[in-house]
Amino acid sequence: MSSNEIPTREVARRVFAQEFNDAGYTFKESDDERAPVYLLLPTGERANRVFLVGTLTEKEDVGEDNEYWRGRIVDPTGTFFVYAGQYQPEAASALRDLDAPAYVAVVGKPRTYETDDGSINVSVRPESITEVDAATRDRWVTETADKTLDRIAAFDDEGNEYARMAREHYDLDPDEYKRAAIAALESLEQADELSA
């Protein structure tokens, strides 16, 4: 890549909360200080950005001197934690203004931090948080199940570099995420039956 080429925008991966929270390993693909940081997904993909839709169930200003909003966003497999402070003014003001519960869409960057007991927590630093509707949430669930299943199907492919990395860095079974994806899809079907 020549240096004056416009850097391409990183794609927003679709990943369920369970798999996202299991990921703790981050890496860069170049020595450049400004090179993008990727979170390694256990199903074998790199994620510098994610797009998620779920139910905002709680929000809290956990900041001391400055506002620092934490939101819990729930999908069929678990909970995403989203943190927005003064450097994410739009997302922070969106969280301030939203009333839980609400369906929200989040575009953001994965962030990891090590807790006192040495485990790695994964959260989302949002670029945007917007209120959406139930149809959009359902569409995201099927889309994310689809992408997750595609990654699992390609996990044993020869030359799947990120699957190789996932085997090296995680002791996790991709089949677990297949079961989660199936359960998520079934939850949509059941909701259909209930409303029918």
Added chain:
Amino acid sequence: MTDLRTHAAEIADQFSDHLDVSADEVEERLESLVTEYRVPVDEARRSVVNSYLDEAGIERDELAGGGGNEQTLLNDIDEDEMWVDVRAKVVELWEPRSESVAQVGLLGDDSGRMKFVSFTTSELPELEEGKSYALGNVVTDEYQGNFSVKLNRTTSITELDEEIEVGDDSTSVEGALVDIQSGSGLIKRCPEEGCTRVLQNGRCSEHGSVDGEFDLRIKAVVDDGDEVHEVIFNREMTEELTGIELDEAKQMAMDALDTTIVEEEMRGDLVGFYYRVTGPTLGRYVLANEVERLREPADAEELLIKARSM
């Protein structure tokens, strides 16, 4: 015939109406540039043509194609300043933004579509939308990797009895709208003739400080989880997508004493939802002609069958 001889014959032919110049003479000049001065053939041709233009006291525009033009498909045009003949249908006519422009719009043939411009000074008969024409001696133009054709006073326009089939070069992208880029919402464009550049802080990068004209547009990013697509919605599509019309947007900006409020409002309405956008591609952009919000989720049942069989 050598390569140079071919070029020489073409050039001599082009100037046959204006100068008494033989192919031999042209070839000699080309030969001298190419072999003695190591000038590439293209550049040599250009330089020789220019010197004859000077000699004849005419503009490049007035030069006859000499029948040496190639009949070209729009999609094959990949070079600036080529003289070509095209057979195409007028797909769309746009409102010219400048008095020097007589007509501007889209031509189409079965290979694709391309912008065309004709200028007032060329005094050409008007093209009609939906009609097909043989256009002789048009010249190609390139701006930031995008090609167009310019009609000029030597262009021959013949209406065709048959209708040219227009190939569908439009693409359809589907995904979540994940970002609206700056320079969206209520913008101002440079009012200089033929410019239309978007102003930054009241300044045009070409014409400096100008009194801009308001317009609406959205530059959005549609992301399907594997690929990102940049999409441009023009004023009409922006109004359709957001329900905010230009006058309303101006009022919003006036009330807030800030034009960026329009972009913010649109961001809140659009980001996070799924869309299917259809339209031609221009460089790295998709120019939206149709847009639809996707309200139905994909079929979960079908996916379940796929998952359970894995």
